[in-house]
């Protein structure tokens with residue numbers, strides 16, 4: 001046997017861990033490829049990975065249109081804060097936007113979708129720890145916002161996403177997010193990252209967002225605007 005490429009080997013290991021954490025149930029692995037070069041994404045594609053997550057529109061736009069030429073089945077998720085003025089680019093680039101968190105962004109996405117004739121699947125991002133610096137709709141406003149987004153986008157509103165506070169046991173936050181999704185009858189729950197995806201799956205995650213455990217540690221971002 002040849003040594004598998006490192007990314008193929010980590011993918012195989014992650015898939016096995018996900019399957020073990022979710023017996024009898026499918027959980028989507030989102031390969032978070034932010035800061036990774038296209039070569040790393042191509043390695044993952046070669047190992048059968050089609051679902052990717054990027055947190056910046058500009059970076060995704062430089063990498064993915066080319067990759068889609070050879071891999072039209074790529075399923076690309078926006079997992080980072082999205083500015084309203086990037087709504088048009090986002091609607092054209094992404095298959096799922098996980099960071100819908102305010103009415104102004106909803107307006108911009110609806111307008112872009114009308115103009116371009118295409119609307120990605122949407123997740124409402126909930127600021128599940130009510131952290132002042134973090135993106136996501138505040139918990140107190142979440143029910144009304146989710147109801148309004150369901151009315152506006154119908155079946156395109158697919159679920160909820162959250163990032164629990166760093167340094168806390170994520171379990172209660174994961175459980176709360178899943179309870180909110182249940183309450184609204186939303187099928188997709190995007191919770192869990194490299195360090196806690198198995199816990200998230202036990203709590204009911206349907207998709208996990210994994211970067212460093214797949215691609216290795218990211219270089220620090222020196223000049224983040």
Ligand SMILES: *Cc1c(COP(=O)(O)O)cnc(C)c1O
Pocket residue numbers: 032034055079080163193194195209210211212213
């Ligand atoms: C970077 C990022 C991830 C992946 O984080 P890892 O700890 O590297 O797995 C997941 N979700 C979001 C929103 C991110 O920005």
